[in-house]
Amino acid sequence: MLFNPRPKTRREELYDRRDELERVEDGLRKGLGLVTILGIRRLGKSSLLNVALNELPYGSVKIDARKVYSEFGNVPREALAKLILEGFLKRSGKERARELARSIRGVRLLGFGVEVEVERGVNLYDLLERINSLGERFVIAIDEAQYLRFSNSRYPELIAWAIDELENVSFVLTGSEVGLLEDFLRLHDPGSALFGRPHLEIRLKRFERHQSVDFLERGFDELGLRVSREEIDEAVDELDGIVGWLTLYGYNRYLGLGHSRALQRLKEDARRLILAEFSRLRELSHRYELAMRAVANGKHRWKEIKETVEILEGKRIDDKNFSNVLSNLVRYGYLEKTVDGYVIPDPLVELAFR
Ligand SMILES: Nc1ncnc2c1ncn2[C@@H]1O[C@H](COP(=O)(O)OP(=O)(O)OP(=O)(O)O)[C@@H](O)[C@H]1O
Ligand SMILES: [Mg+2]
Known part of the structure; x- marks a missing residue:
């Protein structure tokens, strides 16, 4: 349903974004080495990424760099290597994963081949090269990729090298802290590793007013809920075209709250969430x-x-x-x-x- 509050995974649950989806999928089909999906929070970056990865026939792994960072305090390459291999294992099965692991120093499959162990010295270049040599496209998607800056490893160099050398490996990076991700990748800075590399950039925008209204109307239709145009207009006045908030308002109505209560609850929850997210900056x-x-x-x-x-x-x-x-x-x-x-x-x- 359109008001499902989780990041979407299927096209039917995704309102619009057809153009963006087509561009991401087309870029990957054509073998682009790097796609970036940028936009402030709650505009649907993760949803877009999920749907694209689900629809394409390629092997892929999705890594949440923010989560890795909160677990380790940085984004170490052995953690990335482990996640990439686990994604590969899930997709291609034990046999192929074992074959792959055997050829890379510092990597082992344990527990009858269902658990991946990676040593600290693991070489990501090696790993990507081996994946590339299997001859099938493999997409490494990194959500909230601005967190990659917290590492001793120079990931922009790695990505630049992969773009140049590995025809079967593509990266998709998303980022809600757009300026941070741009400063990290420095795609337009002649002094940087990634400068001049072919890539595709998708910037998600807020919905236009008519889209927000249509989104809510369709969501309520889907649920068989009768909601007046005045209430929909007021919700859009307050939430603008931020699909994440519109979704939560709709979800609150689905749970049975009336219009004012649904908006009120959303604002209270949002406030808590926003201030918690901001605490990182407040500490600075x-x-x-x-x-x-x-x-x-x-x-x-x-x-x-x-x-x-x-x-x-x-x-x-x-x-x-x-x-x-x-x-x-x-x-x-x-x-x-x-x-x-x-x-x-x-x-x-x-x-x-x-
Ligand atoms: N096109 C869409 N149609 C319907 N619902 C959507 C759409 N895009 C996003 N959503 C909903 O909006 C919310 C936010 O989506 P998502 O998590 O994909 O955004 P995000 O940009 O990755 O957010 P964040 O920056 O917080 O990670 C989720 O509830 C998701 O289900
Ligand atoms: Mg996200």
Whole structure:
């Protein structure tokens, strides 16, 4: 159903995004070595990725770099190697996985071939080369790939090498902290490993108003729920075109909540979630939160945001330092810089900081 709150895996559950899906699938069919899917949180990056991987006939593995990071405090190559091999094992079976493992130093299959053990010194180049040599396309998808920056291994170099040398291996990277992922990959920086490499970039946008309305109408139709146009309009006014929020509103209605209660519950849950996600930045500096509060309360110009934060902090802030604060908030996707100054791209994030 359209209001299923989990990331979607099948096309029937995916509203629109036909064009983006076609582009991702076409890119991979044509053997592109790198596809990036970018967009702020809750726009459906993971869903798009899931559906594309399910529909294509290739072997693939999906790795959540944020999860690896939260487990290890960085993204070590042996963890990636293990996940890649486990994906391979699931797809191609024990026999082929054993064959593959045998040819790579530092890798073993244990427990009758169902468990993968990888030593610290494992060589990812070796692993990818062996997978490539099997002659079938294999897609390595890394969700929230900006977390790859937390590693001693230089992953952009690895990906650049794979693009050049391995015709059967493709990477798909998604990122919600778009600026961070861009700074990490540096695809357009002549001094970087990935510069000039062929790749496809998909940027997910918010739904247009008419799409959001249509999405809710179809979701309610599917459930046989009668919901008035006024309620749908109000939900879209409050949630904008962020499909993740629209889905949760619909899901709350599905659970039996009335319109106002469904919106209210969503806002409370969203606030908790958003502030928890933000805690990483808050731990770096209290100033990030103050700047967000200033913008949420109607300050949009650099100077007026700075003045507000100075009042809240009770002291003067160095210009350069403050510019860093704002540009980091942009890199993390909490702010967008527009002709009207700095704005918060998600209405519930704005509400959480008001
Ligand atoms: N095109 C779509 N049609 C219907 N539901 C969707 C669509 N895209 C996303 N959703 C729903 O929106 C929510 C967020 O989707 P998803 O997790 O794929 O987004 P995301 O961009 O990966 O988010 P995050 O940045 O938090 O990882 C989920 O509940 C998912 O089911
Ligand atoms: Mg996601």
